[in-house]
Amino acid sequence: MKHLLTASMICLAACTASSSPATEAPQDLFSGQWMNDRGSMVTLQNDFGVLTGYYQTALGEPDKSKQFPxxxxxxxxxxxxxxxxxxxxxxxxxxxxxxxxxxxxxIHTLWHLTRNVMNGDEDEDLWQSITTGASDFRPVDQE
Structure with a gap:
């Protein structure tokens, strides 16, 4: 039984190793600045598939110079x-x-924006708290 368990573990390890994806870095298609069709800017940093950065809106209430993480x-x-x-x-x-x-x-995107509705108003207003749309982002030339 001990030999069967050891053989099974070796086989499992070999199968897992042979089916694992390559460890080389994927091509980074997204790092940099992008502007959408409404003038908002997004700055993206792609670290092995995890995106971080900032969004600077050209619409709505926020200060247009503020960058949101x-x-x-x-x-x-x-x-x-x-x-x-x-x-x-x-x-x-x-x-x-x-x-x-x-x-x-x-980058062709679909977006969903949700606004907070106060608890007491949810029965009446929750249905209109989510807005959706589409937006295209083009790279910003950085010279």
Whole structure:
């Protein structure tokens, strides 16, 4: 029985090792600055698929010079990130994919923005607390 258990463990280790993905660094498609079709800026840093950075909105109530931290993930040419507009009772998430057209590369995203509704108002107003839309981000030339 001991030999069977040892053989099973060796086989499992060999199978796991042979099916593990390569450990080389994936191509970084997202690090840098991107501007969307409404003039908002996102600065992304991709560290092996974990995104960090800042979002600077050109819309709504927040000070247009304020940078809000973001976090997210990237996998191949796909990404998702979320921004907490702290102090403005709002969170927004974007999910999208990098593609290309005649003008060059861009990230096509769908977004969901949620606004806090006070507990006493939820029965009446919760249905309108989430807004959704689409946005395209193009790289900003940094010369």
């Amino acid at each position: 973001l976090t997210g993930f990237a996998e191949d040419d796909q990404l998702g990130f979320i921004v907490n507009f702290k102090g403005y009772n709002s969170l927004t998430s974007w999910t999208g994919q990098l593609t290309e057209d005649k003008d060059g590369p861009y």
